[in-house]
Amino acid sequence: MRRPTEIERLYLDFDGFFASVEQQVHPHLRGKPVGVVPFKDAVHTCVIACSREAKLHGVKNVMNIEEARERCPDIILVRQSPDLYRRAHNTLLSEISAVIPIDAVKSIDELTCRVSPAERGDPRALGLRLKKRIADNIGPFIFCSIGYAANRQLAKMACKAGKPNGNMVWHPNDMPGLLLNLTLRDIPGIGERMEQRLLRFGIATMADLLATQPKHMRKLWGNVTGERLWYALHGYDVQAPPSGRGMYGHGRVLPPDHRTPEHAKAASRLLLVKAARRMRRDGWNAGRVWLWLELMGDASVYRDAWLPAVHDDQAVLSALERMWDGVRLALPRRPKIMRIGVTLLDLTRASERQLDILLNDDKQRRRWEDTTAAIDTLNRKHGRTLVSIGPWTPPPGGYAGGKISYTRIPRAEDFW
Numbered sequence: 001m002r003r004p005t006e007i008e009r010l011y012l013d014f015d016g017f018f019a020s021v022e023q024q025v026h027p028h029l030r031g032k033p034v035g036v037v038p039f040k041d042a043v044h045t046c047v048i049a050c051s052r053e054a055k056l057h058g059v060k061n062v063m064n065i066e067e068a069r070e071r072c073p074d075i076i077l078v079r080q081s082p083d084l085y086r087r088a089h090n091t092l093l094s095e096i097s098a099v100i101p102i103d104a105v106k107s108i109d110e111l112t113c114r115v116s117p118a119e120r121g122d123p124r125a126l127g128l129r130l131k132k133r134i135a136d137n138i139g140p141f142i143f144c145s146i147g148y149a150a151n152r153q154l155a156k157m158a159c160k161a162g163k164p165n166g167n168m169v170w171h172p173n174d175m176p177g178l179l180l181n182l183t184l185r186d187i188p189g190i191g192e193r194m195e196q197r198l199l200r201f202g203i204a205t206m207a208d209l210l211a212t213q214p215k216h217m218r219k220l221w222g223n224v225t226g227e228r229l230w231y232a233l234h235g236y237d238v239q240a241p242p243s244g245r246g247m248y249g250h251g252r253v254l255p256p257d258h259r260t261p262e263h264a265k266a267a268s269r270l271l272l273v274k275a276a277r278r279m280r281r282d283g284w285n286a287g288r289v290w291l292w293l294e295l296m297g298d299a300s301v302y303r304d305a306w307l308p309a310v311h312d313d314q315a316v317l318s319a320l321e322r323m324w325d326g327v328r329l330a331l332p333r334r335p336k337i338m339r340i341g342v343t344l345l346d347l348t349r350a351s352e353r354q355l356d357i358l359l360n361d362d363k364q365r366r367r368w369e370d371t372t373a374a375i376d377t378l379n380r381k382h383g384r385t386l387v388s389i390g391p392w393t394p395p396p397g398g399y400a401g402g403k404i405s406y407t408r409i410p411r412a413e414d415f416w
C-alpha cells in the first residue's frame, strides 16, 4: 500500500450547519445563541443543532431543551427547515466545486476532495479561497472547518481538531506525533462501546492503539475495518473497499391508525427481520444498524447502533431494542409516526467473521445463528413467517400500498 509523503486529501465540515444557515437567512438570529429543534412548542425534544454562540454557553447538539435552557437561558429555539438546509447544501456544493472537484459528499454538511499536485505545497491557501468564495457568494455567516492530510481519515480528524472555522494541515512529516494528543474517542468510528472493548484489551491511549498490530486490530473490530483503520492512522492511502452490496434496508409508511410508537416499534421489528433474512441469504454480516422515523410535520428521529459483525435475528433485534430506548426519549408527546425505516450496513462476508475474543460471545452467537437458520428453514418451507423471535404483528392489510424501497443511502433529511 502506498504511503503518501504529501497532503493528498481535504475534508470539509460546516460548523453548526443548520444553525448557521438560519443565521444567514434571518438577520435577527445573527450573533445570538440559536438552537434548532425538530418540533415547535415541544417540551420533550432536543436541540438538533446549535450556533457557536450557544456552544459557548455549553449547549451541545442533541441536548434536551430543558438542559439547553438551563445552560443558556437566552437561547432562541428555531424550528428546523429541512428544505432550506437542502437548498443551502446544493448551493454550497456548487460554489465549492467551482474551486475544487468534490470527490465524495459524506453528509448534508460534510464532503471530501482530492488535493491536486499543484495545491499540495500550500493547502491553507486553497482553504482560504474556499472560505472566501462561500463568504462572498453565499454569506459571511456560514463557516466551515477544513482539514488536510495524507488520506481521508486523517483529513477528517484534522478537520475536527481545527474546529471551529479551522484550516488545519496535518503534514505526513508531522505524523503520527500530532495524533498523540488525541483520545481514542477522537477517532471517527470509535464510540463508547468500541472504546470499552479496546480498554478491556489494555488499549487506553492513542499511543497504545498505534502500537497495535494490523492483524490484531482486525480481531478487535471483528472485521477488516480495524485493519483498514490501522493503515489509515499510519498515513497510508487506504482506498474505500470495492463496493459490492452496500446495505439491506426496508421502509414503510404506516397506516393512519398505526402511527403510535408501539405500532411503529412492532413494524420496525418486522422490517428488520426481513432485511436480516435477505442479508443472510446473500451471505453477509452487518456491523451497524440504522433506525429512522419520519413524524408528522416534517421532523425525523434517527438512531444507529454498532453490531459485532452479525446476521442472526437475536443480535439485530436486541440492537433495535436499544435504539428504541433512545428514540422514546427524543419523541415529542403523542407523536404521529408517518414512516419508519431500518437499514443494516457496514457489511462484511459472513464467511470471514473472526472469533470475537473480546465479547467472548462466540459460542452463544453460534447458538443464535443455528436457531435463526432453523427458523429460516421452517419459514421458507411454509412460504411465510411461521416462526419468529419475539412478537410478529403485521398491521391489518400488511404493508402493501405504502411500500418504499431503500436501496440507497437515505437522504440526509431522513436523519433529522
Ligand SMILES: [Mg+2]
Pocket (backbone or CB within 6 Å): 013, 014, 015, 016, 017, 109
Ligand atoms: Mg458539521
